[in-house]
Amino acid sequence: xxxxxxxxxxxxxxxxxxxxxxxxxxxxxxxxxxxxxxxxxxxxxxxxxxxxxxxxxxxxxxxxxxxxxxxxxxxxxxxxxxxxxxxxxxxxxxxxxxxxxxxxxxxxxxxxxxxxxxxxxxxxxxxxxxxxxxxxxxxxxxxxxxxxxxxxxxxxxxxxxxxxxxxxxxxxxxxxxxxxxxxxxxxxxxxxxxxxxxxxxxxxxxxxxxxxxxxxxxxxxxxxxxxxxxxxxxxxxxxxxxxxxxxxxxxxxxxxxxxxxxx
Numbered sequence: 001x002x003x004x005x006x007x008x009x010x011x012x013x014x015x016x017x018x019x020x021x022x023x024x025x026x027x028x029x030x031x032x033x034x035x036x037x038x039x040x041x042x043x044x045x046x047x048x049x050x051x052x053x054x055x056x057x058x059x060x061x062x063x064x065x066x067x068x069x070x071x072x073x074x075x076x077x078x079x080x081x082x083x084x085x086x087x088x089x090x091x092x093x094x095x096x097x098x099x100x101x102x103x104x105x106x107x108x109x110x111x112x113x114x115x116x117x118x119x120x121x122x123x124x125x126x127x128x129x130x131x132x133x134x135x136x137x138x139x140x141x142x143x144x145x146x147x148x149x150x151x152x153x154x155x156x157x158x159x160x161x162x163x164x165x166x167x168x169x170x171x172x173x174x175x176x177x178x179x180x181x182x183x184x185x186x187x188x189x190x191x192x193x194x195x196x197x198x199x200x201x202x203x204x205x206x207x208x209x210x211x212x213x214x215x216x217x218x219x220x221x222x223x224x225x226x227x228x229x230x231x232x233x234x235x236x237x238x239x240x241x242x243x244x245x246x247x248x249x250x251x252x253x254x255x256x257x258x259x260x261x262x263x
Contacts, residue, residue: 019123022170023101025162029127029195031232032090036196038239039086042246043079049250050075057255075249082242089238091200093231094127098157101125103169104132119181122173126155128191129202134182135173143179144207148214150174153227154205161230180206 104121119136135146149155157174164170172178183206209215217223 018105019102020105020166021100021102022122022166022173023098023157023162023164025097025099025158027099027127028094028097028230028232028235029191031235032094032195035090035235035239036086039082039242042242042244043082045243045246046075046249047079049246050253053250053253057253078245078249082245086238086242087198087200089234090195091197093234094195094197095129095200095202096154096156097126097231098155098162099125099127101157101170101173103166120173120178124155124205126202128188128195128197130186130188131205132184132186133180133205135178136181137176137178139177140179140181142208142210142212144209144214146178146180146205147174147176148209148218149205149207151224151227152214152217154203156228156231158230182206 100123102123104123119134121132121134124131124133133146139145150157157170183204185202185204
């Protein structure tokens with residue numbers, strides 16, 4: 001599939017390395033920042049709005065009972081959990097959303113490509129992380145095939161919103177039996193700082209599956225669709241949910257005047 005003809009020449013060809021884009025997709029970094037801002041607003045509403053609502057509706061001595069230790073502790077714990085989950089969701093979804101796949105090719109100086117090696121070298125970009133991978137054909141014991149990482153949500157290759165430059169090679173990478181033989185991780189520290197990502201350790205793609213969980217899950221096609229849902233949808237939903245939770249925490253302290261029953 002990937003073999004190229006050798007050009008005839010009396011002089012030995014000089015091999016150079018070229019990078020050819022196979023797939024590109026817009027990132028979800030701005031959606032992640034939007035989710036962060038919405039969560040901050042929702043937490044601020046809960047943190048400041050709750051005591052103000054208590055003071056306004058339960059002023060005087062009643063405020064002492066309204067400011068119960070248990071309710072305030074629950075509010076602080078709730079804010080902490082929401083903020084932690086926001087960071088957890090953002091980091092994992094950024095790490096799985098593929099923005100670029102590029103093939104590292106060896107070409108001859110006279111313009112003809114050399115015969116493709118037994119392995120493929122490619123670049124996979126996700127958020128501020130860039131991986132240089134070596135894929136080899138066949139199986140290697142319990143090593144997780146690259147196609148399982150794509151089908152089961154470890155990586156999200158969005159063919160709908162993304163741009164495919166070479167569909168044949170992309171299908172070969174994502175559908176055929178290839179395993180990760182080598183992985184190098186490069187981090188854009190400036191982009192990590194812009195996104196407020198701390199010490200999150202991105203999950204390596206070079207994995208072993210001794211329990212056979214990947215193989216078992218891959219036999220359930222109904223899981224493939226949900227595991228490939230777009231990360232931006234989850235970020236938008238959680239950002240809006242944080243706003244609703246913050247407002248709801250304030251509203252629950254508003255006394256409701258129920259209409260009196262007649263008769």
